[in-house]
Amino acid sequence: MNIMAAASNANLLIATLVLLAAILDRGSCEVDENIIDLSHKYSNTAMVTWPMLLKFNISVGFKGLTPGGVYYEEKRFCTSEHSGTHVDAPLHFYEHAQSVDKIPLKTLIGPGAVIDVSGKTDDDPSYEVTVQDILDWEADNGRIPDGAVLLLNTGWHRRWPNDVEYLGTKADVNNPFNPDYRWPGLAGKTAQWLADSRSIGVYGVDCVSIDYSGSSTFPVHKIFLSPEHGIPSLENVANLDAMPPTGTRVYAIPMYIRDGTGAPTRLFAVVNGGQRHLPAFGLVAVIVLLARRCLL
Ligand SMILES: [Zn+2]
Secondary structure, three states, X not given: OOHHHHHHHHHHHHHHHHHHHHHHHHHOOOOHHHEXXXXXXXXXXXXXXXXXXXXXXXXXXXXXXXXXXXXXEEEEEEOOOOOOOEEEOHHHOOOOOOOHHHOOHHHHEEEXXXXXXXXXXXXXOOOEEOHHHHHHHHHXXXXXXXXXXXXXXXXXXXXXXXXHHHHOOOOOOOOOOXXXXXXXXXXXXXXXXXXXXXXXXXXXXXXXXXXXXXOOOOHHHHHHOOOOXXXXXXXXXXXXXXXXXXXXXXXXXXXXXXXXXXXXXXXXXXXXXXXXXXXXXXXXXXXXXXXXXXXX
């Protein structure tokens, strides 16, 4: 083999390796260990729902063999829009406001900002998060980014699905505003400050409501869901202890319900955007360099 032929073969091999690198690199995006599931699972038993709302219920529609002898199974379910991990749309508190199907997907995807106040709620289960709590978080993590999915970790997700622990007392369908209910949340003043001073895309909390249990006037719902601010809000967020304060991209993907006031939502975060290009490119760079040394 002459020098020209060897060089041509080497270039072909290098081109093939680069192509292989590109394929390997695509395959290395979005691996499971980079995904944090922030949703509670829907089931007939292990769920807590606001007492006056219709609980999730699933049953078998058909299970068995078709006349042609083919196994076939289908289930059907019924639920309030506001059961389980779900999003509230502005229409939930404002007539004629934006329904869940009108919320742009780009609003529902954004950088995760997770504020952990669980250390303060142990002693005060009705703790109201202050503006200073937010500013303290920003001092450590930087300003809450525009378009963020801001998630409040109160520690309450650890209590799911024990309704007495999650609500503070046994759920009573005849008493949705039982004064014994206990869970924390943003103070109304803090919600107003966030809506006015930051540009978050979505808010979420690991409790049954974005308003704390002592509220009867729903200030957080009223502020965030207002036509002025229109910030979709998530309730019953799960697994927040697994989340870093920053460095994630959060996806809040609700069921696509026309005119819905809210919807069950599959909520998850991808750490560092799921990009893992460097290991594949590093490996390929070594292979290409070795190939060039051997063949040229
Ligand atoms: Zn809701």
